[in-house]
Amino acid sequence: MNEVTTGRIEKKFKFLKKEGRAAFVPFIMAADPTLDLSLDILKGLPAAGADIIELGVLFSDPMADGPSIQAAGLRAKSAGANLRQTLSMVREFRKVDDVTPIILMGYYNPIYIYGNEKFLIDAKNSGVDGLIVVDLPPEEDKELCLPALKKGLHFIRLATPTTDENRISTVLNNTSGFVYYVSIAGVTGSKSASSEEVHSAVKNIKKYTELPIAVGFGIKTPEQAAIVSRAADAAVVGSAIVKVIEDNIDETGTPSDNLVDTVLEFVSSLSKGVRESR
Amino acid sequence: MTNKFSNSYKSVPDKEGHFGIFGGRYVAETLMPLILQVEESYAQAKSDPEFSNELKYYLEHYVGRPSPLYFASRLTEFFGGAKVYFKRDELNHTGAHKINNCIGQILLARRMGKKRIIAETGAGQHGVATATVCALFGLECVIYMGAKDIERQAPNVFRMKLLGAEVIPVKSGTSTLKDAMNEALRDWVSSVDNTYYLIGTVAGPHPYPAMVRDFQSIIGQEVREQILKSEGRLPDTLVACIGGGSNAIGLFYDFLDETDINLIGVEAAGHGIKTGKHAASLNGGVPGVLHGNRTYLLQDDDGQILDAHSISAGLDYPGIGPEHSWLHDVGRVNYVSVQDSEALESFKLCSRLEGIIPALEPAHALSHVGRIAPKLPGDHILVVNMCGRGDKDVFTVADSLGVVI
Numbered sequence: 186m187n188e189v190t191t192g193r194i195e196k197k198f199k200f201l202k203k204e205g206r207a208a209f210v211p212f213i214m215a216a217d218p219t220l221d222l223s224l225d226i227l228k229g230l231p232a233a234g235a236d237i238i239e240l241g242v243l244f245s246d247p248m249a250d251g252p253s254i255q256a257a258g259l260r261a262k263s264a265g266a267n268l269r270q271t272l273s274m275v276r277e278f279r280k281v282d283d284v285t286p287i288i289l290m291g292y293y294n295p296i297y298i299y300g301n302e303k304f305l306i307d308a309k310n311s312g313v314d315g316l317i318v319v320d321l322p323p324e325e326d327k328e329l330c331l332p333a334l335k336k337g338l339h340f341i342r343l344a345t346p347t348t349d350e351n352r353i354s355t356v357l358n359n360t361s362g363f364v365y366y367v368s369i370a371g372v373t374g375s376k377s378a379s380s381e382e383v384h385s386a387v388k389n390i391k392k393y394t395e396l397p398i399a400v401g402f403g404i405k406t407p408e409q410a411a412i413v414s415r416a417a418d419a420a421v422v423g424s425a426i427v428k429v430i431e432d433n434i435d436e437t438g439t440p441s442d443n444l445v446d447t448v449l450e451f452v453s454s455l456s457k458g459v460r461e462s463r
Numbered sequence: 464m465t466n467k468f469s470n471s472y473k474s475v476p477d478k479e480g481h482f483g484i485f486g487g488r489y490v491a492e493t494l495m496p497l498i499l500q501v502e503e504s505y506a507q508a509k510s511d512p513e514f515s516n517e518l519k520y521y522l523e524h525y526v527g528r529p530s531p532l533y534f535a536s537r538l539t540e541f542f543g544g545a546k547v548y549f550k551r552d553e554l555n556h557t558g559a560h561k562i563n564n565c566i567g568q569i570l571l572a573r574r575m576g577k578k579r580i581i582a583e584t585g586a587g588q589h590g591v592a593t594a595t596v597c598a599l600f601g602l603e604c605v606i607y608m609g610a611k612d613i614e615r616q617a618p619n620v621f622r623m624k625l626l627g628a629e630v631i632p633v634k635s636g637t638s639t640l641k642d643a644m645n646e647a648l649r650d651w652v653s654s655v656d657n658t659y660y661l662i663g664t665v666a667g668p669h670p671y672p673a674m675v676r677d678f679q680s681i682i683g684q685e686v687r688e689q690i691l692k693s694e695g696r697l698p699d700t701l702v703a704c705i706g707g708g709s710n711a712i713g714l715f716y717d718f719l720d721e722t723d724i725n726l727i728g729v730e731a732a733g734h735g736i737k738t739g740k741h742a743a744s745l746n747g748g749v750p751g752v753l754h755g756n757r758t759y760l761l762q763d764d765d766g767q768i769l770d771a772h773s774i775s776a777g778l779d780y781p782g783i784g785p786e787h788s789w790l791h792d793v794g795r796v797n798y799v800s801v802q803d804s805e806a807l808e809s810f811k812l813c814s815r816l817e818g819i820i821p822a823l824e825p826a827h828a829l830s831h832v833g834r835i836a837p838k839l840p841g842d843h844i845l846v847v848n849m850c851g852r853g854d855k856d857v858f859t860v861a862d863s864l865g866v867v868i
Contacts, residue, residue, distance in 0.1 A: 245767040246641065246753060248648045249491045255635055267765040293489060294752045298766030320489040320752065324479060345493040347655050352496060370493050371653040 193286040193314045194339055194362045197236055198397045198418065207414035209234055209459040210399060211452050212290065212423030214241035214257035215274055216266030218430055218440050223261075225445045226430075227278050231285045233449040234456025239317070239421065242271055242291030249319045251374035253424040256431055263438075268295045268304070272311040279312035288341060288362075290317040293329070301329055305336040315339030315362045323355050330359050339363075344390055346370045346382075353393050363397040363419065364390060368404075374424025377403035384416040407458030414462040422455050472719035472795055475786065480669020480756075483792060485785035488668040490755045493652045498755075501659075502670040504575050509677070514570065521566045525599070526556050528563075528681065532689035532846070537816040545700070545839035547832060549849040550686055550714065553822065559851035560682060560710045561592040561663060567678035568661045569596040577659035579603040583647040585612055585640035585706065586777035586824070587619025588851055589663030594628035604628040607646045609639040612776050619855050637770045640706075640780045644754050664707025665784030668755030672784050679713025686846055687717055694844055700725040700835070703848040704828040705798070706742070706778035708787045710850035719795060728787060729831045731773035732800035742771035743800040744783040745791045758785040774803035774859065775823035777851070805830040807863055810853060822851030823859065 201208050216223050230238050243258055243266040275287055296304050330340040339362030348356050368378035387398050400413045401421030413420040429451045433444040475482040508514040522528040535547045552560040580597050584590030590606040597604035606623055610632040613620050623630050636642035651660045665672045690698050703711035705728040715726045733741035741747055744759040751760040761769040761781035771781040790796040809829040814820045828847050861868045
């Protein structure tokens with residue numbers, strides 16, 4: 186049913202399969218801490234080991250996010266972030282990188298207000314590969330998921346510890362690109378799941394789909410990223426990265442001179458964890 | 464007037480929880496199984512006579528229902544027009560209509576075997592009502608309340624603590640009701656196994672808007688019986704204030720299909736809609752998606768939710784229940800707005816003329832009554848929902864009047 190996608194995600198996972206390792210997927214919030222620094226970080230992510238990038242879209246009421254990503258949103262807000270600008274950031278990135286997949290991650294309202302149809306066209310044209318919209322469950326697929334698939338954008342669904350056997354097929358139906366397993370029942374950046382829990386959950390979802398499975402929420406260190414990578418096809422780290430940004434801003438809100446480098450160094454260490462895990 | 468969806472205004476929501484384009488279930492996947500569970504359990508409870516009997520018992524013996532329908536003779540005389548009746552839901556146990564819904568939902572939570580209850584609160588009335596029913600049934604209770612609201616509603620905070628609830632100040636976002644709701648949702652996502660989220664108004668994901676409406680609709684049902692008894696006929700106009708809109712839908716619902724009855728919802732216009740400092744989602748917002756449903760919201764052109772403002776903490780919310788959005792769009796209910804200053808005047812007026820100190824929320828409704836009643840004939844029957852008492856607001860009002868208590 187899909188139109189031809191950009192294929193960046195498919196190509197990436199094919200390549201990684203050959204390499205015999207999992208993908209490392211960092212998350213940053215667009216325009217955190219400023220538009221320029223955020224673009225610098227974004228452009229530096231592939232060289233720091235990012236295989237796929239999740240770019241956060243600002244929303245004033247991020248119901249599934251913990252304090253770190255909430256704070257990232259507030260910084261992005263004061264930097265004047267909006268969805269239009271986030272798309273132009275992706276276009277800037279595409280000038281220097283046409284292979285690393287970019288997934289926009291956020292909540293539905295900014296997209297709805299932008300206009301679903303217009304958003305899908307603009308996102309595709311800007312070089313976005315897929316969407317994760319936290320508050321659009323399968324029950325509301327008609328809204329955005331089906332139109333996105335039709336336009337050739339992947340719609341990546343979240344599966345969670347509360348997604349039981351009865352529901353898993355509902356969740357996987359219409360999911361494309363990969364499946365994002367939220368490894369804990371909780372908000373971003375809170376507790377971490379045990380490696381046994383992650384392994385058995387991934388194994389279980391694999392029974393129902395051939396799509397790659399990414400695992401996120403609660404991965405904070407290279408060691409944890411490595412453990413997850415042994416079971417999953419991708420490890421996502423968000424809160425821990427934006428926390429590094431937070432730690433490199435002083436009380437007056439001024440970013441430190443080496444903020445971008447510090448963030449990218451941390452990203453490198455996480456990616457090394459993933460690369461050396463198998 | 465007819466309705467294009469069906470011949471009844473009571474045919475919504477559909478089974479996916481949609482009121483026209485409004486409502487729905489816009490929540491994170493972690494919560495979906497829980498919400499489906501609430502829906503299923505509520506459907507079972509609704510058709511179980513044992514549940515109805517239990518609900519009836521507590522409403523009568525614990526809440527004190529039916530609440531009186533009182534003819535406000537001095538205000539009627541003062542306005543010099545329509546006959547003004549008060550539906551006195553401020554006489555309920557805990558002092559507002561909120562308890563009607565809390566009793567219903569706590570009985571449901573018990574049936575579902577949940578041991579821990581969470582809730583959000585703005586003015587604190589819903590928090591107090593939730594803490595009350597948790598005390599009644601011995602359940603753990605956690606209330607999320609905006610730090611700003613905690614400051615302006617100190618008496619209710621103390622009440623909740625006395626009742627054994629833990630009150631968690633919410634400092635994220637704008638530190639008001641919407642942020643308290645975000646935080647309650649974050650809690651729920653993190654405590655799915657043992658926790659029930661007791662939403663206080665006709666908002667949130669399906670089935671909450673319909674379920675809370677059902678529990679509040681006893682208000683209108685009683686009005687029907689009472690007015691038939693005292694006047695021998697149905698009222699001409701019903702007026703209620705709207706934050707999320709639970710007291711209004713509770714009053715209106717039974718009368719939705721009697722289209723010759725005027726239904727008027729009163730939003731909080733704060734300092735005035737043009738100033739941008741208001742809480743009038745229908746009169747000053749556009750449809751969007753927040754807290755699990757699509758509804759009219761105060762937001763900017765990037766879809767970021769804006770701060771609401773109202774002197775009344777209970778109306779200080781940038782959204783409104785989805786059923787009201789639908790009733791607004793189909794034109795069945797007329798939604799108007801009243802400013803802080805007008806509500807303060809009505810607060811004083813009602814206290815002096817009727818010996819009833821109203822909450823700032825129904826004081827908004829009363830202000831609109833003051834606009835229309837003088838122009839209506841003496842045989843016009845108008846019922847306003849006195850949905851809460853004003854004890855909680857005396858500090859806010861004193862402050863606004865420059866009085867130091």
